[in-house]
Amino acid sequence: METSKLSKFSAEFLGTLVLVLMGCGSAVIAGANGTTGVGLLGISFAFGLSVTAMAYAIGHISGCHINPAISIGMVIAGRMKISEAAYYIVAQVLGGIAGAFILLQIASGKPEYSLAANGLGQNGFEALSPQHYSLHAGFIAEIVLTFIFLLVIFGSTSTKNINGGFAGLAIGLSLTLIHIVGIPVTGVSVNPARSIGPALLVGGQALSQVWLFIVAPIIGAALSALVWKTVLEKN
Template identity: 80%
Template sequence: METSTFSKFSAEFLGTLVLVLMGCGSAVIAGANGTTGVGLLGISFAFGLSVVAMAYAIGHISGCHINPAISIGMVVAGRMKASDAAYYIVAQILGAIAGAGLLYLIVSNHPGFEMKPWALGSNGWGTGYLGQYNSTAAFVAEAAFTFIFLLVIFGATSTKNINGGFAGLAIGLSLVLIHIVGIQVTGVSVNPARSIGPAVLAGGEALKQVWMFIFAPIVGAVLSALVWKAVLEKN
C-alpha cells in the first residue's frame, strides 16, 4: 500500500523538527565551551545522531530527507517528482521553524538567557561568528560539504548497494564528519531548512545571512546529483 501524502508530509515535518531541536539544541544548551560542555565533537554527533534516529524512524515513510537540498537533489537525479519535492520542502521548513520555536521556548525560560546575534544555533559567517571566516569560505564550504553529503546519500540509498540496510548510519556519520570540519566556518548548514528555522526566530544577522545557506547547499546538491547521474552511476 502506498504511503499517503499526509503521512509523508507529517514525517518530513517531524523529522526536521527533531533535527533542529536536537542538533541546534546541543549547541545552545549543551554548549561548545567550558568543562561541562559537550564541545564541537559532541555537537557534531548530535546532528549526525539526529539523522540516524530519524532515518530509522521515518525512512520507510518519506525516505527521511528532512532537508530541501536532498529533495532537490533527488529531483535532479531523477529519483523524485518535482511536485512531491515541493510539499516535502514546505514540510521541512515548517518543521524547522517549529523545532527552533520549541528550542526557544526551552532556553528562554533559563534565567541567564539572552537573544544574542546568531542565536538558537543559527548559521553565519564573518566578524563575530565562530571562526570569523568570510563569505567566500562560507559559500565554498557549504557547497562542497553538501556535494559530499549528497554523494553519500545517493550511494547509500542506491538499489545497487548491497549494504542498504546501513544507509541511515552511513548518512548520519557523514554528517558528523562534515560538522567536525565545518562548524568553525559556518556552523554547518548543508540544509536550507535547518538554517531557516533558527534564523526566522533569531532575526538580525542570522536572517540577513540565511540566503547563503539556501543558495550554497542547493548548488552543491544539484552538482552532486549531476555528477552521480552522469558519471558515477552511468550505465
C-alpha cells in the same frame, strides 16, 4: 500500499523538527566548552545522531530527506517528482521553524539566556561565523560539504548497494564528519530548513545572511546529483 501525502508530509515535518531541536539544541543548551559542555565533537555527533535516528524512524515513510537540498537533489537525479518535492520542502521548512521555536521556549527557561547573545544555533559568515570565516570561505564550504553529503546519500541508498540497510548509519556519520570540519566556518548548514528556522526567530544579521545557507546547499546538491547521475552511476 502507497504511503499517503499526509503521512509523508508529517514525517518530513517531524524529522526536521527533531534535527533542529536536537542539533541546534546541543549547541545552545549543551555546547559550552569545558566540563559543563559537549564541545564541537558533541555538537557534531548530535546532528549526526539526529539524522541517524530519524532515518530509521521515518525512512520507510518518506525516505527521511528532512532537508530541501536533498529533495531537490533527488529531483535532479531522477529519483523524485517535482510535485512531491514541493510539499516535502514545505514540510521541512515548517518543521525547522517549529524545532527552533521549541528550542527557544526551552532555552528561555534559563535566566542567563539571551536570544540576541546566545542565539539558536543559527549559521553565519564573517562576524557571525564561529571563527570569523569570510563569505567566500563559507560559500565554498557549504557547496562542497553539501556535495559530499549528497554523494553519501545517493550511494548508500542506491539499489545497487548491497549494504543498503546501513544507509541511515552511513548518512548520519557523514553528517557528523561534515560538522567536525565545518562548524568553525559557518556552524554548518548543508540544509536550508535547518538554517531558516533559527534565522527567522533570531532575526537581524542572522536573517540577512540566511540566503547563503539556502543557495549554497542547493548548488552543492545539484552538482552532486549531476555527478552521480552522469558519471558515477552511469551505465
